[in-house]
Amino acid sequence: xSGTEKTRIKKTPIEDKDVLCEAYDYAKKVSFVRGMRVELxxxxxxxxxxxxxxxxxxxxxxxxxxNDQTRRTFNNITGLLNSEGADWHDMVRTTCYLADFRYYDxxxxxxxxxYAEQKLDPxxxxxxxxxxxxxxxxxxxxxxxxxxxxxxxQ
Numbered sequence: 001x002s003g004t005e006k007t008r009i010k011k012t013p014i015e016d017k018d019v020l021c022e023a024y025d026y027a028k029k030v031s032f033v034r035g036m037r038v039e040l041x042x043x044x045x046x047x048x049x050x051x052x053x054x055x056x057x058x059x060x061x062x063x064x065x066x067n068d069q070t071r072r073t074f075n076n077i078t079g080l081l082n083s084e085g086a087d088w089h090d091m092v093r094t095t096c097y098l099a100d101f102r103y104y105d106x107x108x109x110x111x112x113x114x115y116a117e118q119k120l121d122p123x124x125x126x127x128x129x130x131x132x133x134x135x136x137x138x139x140x141x142x143x144x145x146x147x148x149x150x151x152x153x154q
């Protein structure tokens with residue numbers, strides 16, 4: 001290694017094209033990947049980009065319906081986790097963005113049902129923020145961090 005080269009942590013993009021197209025495949029390209037797999041000594045961290053109710057063609061689905069958008073968002077994240085051999089039991093943190101906090105109770109009800117179906121204990125650490133989301137028809141977006149053992153098969 002020459003004096004100008006740096007040692008880097010191994011990282012690779014996360015994708016599940018059966019659920020979500022890549023953002024750079026949109027008609028109007030966006031410069032990010034769906035998630036990033038970062039390999040450390042004995043573990044892997046999965047950083048899931050902000051994910052919303054978007055289908056495999058990059059189209060928004062369930063406009064105006066917070067319940068269906070929230071379910072689709074959780075399903076999209078599930079697909080990304082599964083592509084790396086992970087599931088919601090590996091989730092350590094979520095950051096949830098709502099277009100309007102008046103949707104919080106409905107969002108939280110869907111989230112609670114989803115987490116109960118997954119039998120999560122403990123629940124992931126989480127923050128919920130009111131924010132403008134990238135498309136006006138989208139009401140919820142979630143980013144997430146999960147951790148898995150490095151030797152777990154993908």
